[in-house]
Amino acid sequence: MMDAPPLAVDVDGTLTDGQGAIDHRVLPVLREWPAPVVVATGKSMPYPIALCQFAGIEGRVIAENGGVVAVADTDTLRFEGDRAAAQAVADAYVEAGYSLGWREIDFVNRWRETEIAVAREQPLAPLESIAAERGLEVVDTGYAYHVKSPDVSKGQGLEVVADELGLDPAAFLAVGDSENDVSTFEVAGEAVAVANADDAALAAADRVTDDAYADGFFEAIGVDPIR
Structure with a gap:
């Protein structure tokens, strides 16, 4: 060892x-x-x-x-990354009629500094589309969809x-x-x-x-x- x-x-x-x-x-x-x-x-x-x-x-x-x-x-x-840009994607996603999929007290995102996570039960395609329009990407970790800076x-x-x-x-x-x-x-x-x-x-x-x-x-x- x-x-x-x-x-x-x-x-x-x-x-x-x-x-x-x-x-x-x-x-x-x-x-x-x-x-x-x-x-x-x-x-x-x-x-x-x-x-x-x-x-x-x-x-x-x-x-x-x-x-x-x-x-x-x-x-x-x-x-590193742009938390405000990720939040803008999340806001647009919600405005389009979708949900981030978490409870009202969102412990998943409460302390995030650079990205936003969305529950995997939520529709992925519109999230990816909204993120791409703003120069961000969505990564599927198997536990959540993460909206983040591509770099x-x-x-x-x-x-x-x-x-x-x-x-x-x-x-x-x-x-x-x-x-x-x-x-x-x-x-x-x-x-x-x-x-x-x-x-x-x-x-x-x-x-x-x-x-x-x-x-x-x-x-x-x-x-x-x-x-």
Whole structure:
């Protein structure tokens, strides 16, 4: 384990069980990993920061699909993307008769700084059309539709984190499950998709695990967790 690479890991679908909850076995594994761990997710920053806190690791986070990058080691906090433009897309979508699909107290978007997320149960085509008219894109993470700037990605976020840590992005092992992990896979030296990954992630990965969700994560990093 002393030769373990730095790790860039997605959350939903990768550190979770099949029901969307964090698999409790990942917490000691992340804490004991002997190289830097970067948590890369489509969620807003409070969620991965909390995960780092409760796992007992440094707050090295790529949130909002690369829109937010935080590196506690160097007191770095960066925001990329255009939250106002994403909100304008959401407003136009609602004005056209659609819904973002969340409850009135929208915890999904409440703390977002650079993008807007829409529930996957909502119509995608009009959302994509409205976003494209405003120069934005929609990324399907398998858990939500994210309206974001096209020049922002998790991969670019990993390049920022690696630079802050004095590491080569190619030194990283990246593990993920979704379209939004493809850019991370392209930047990292080794990319592993868990078995439940979508087609884009499967195609971009260097290898695919036999196991799904958190079990796939453990397989990807070569760890047999305590059950």
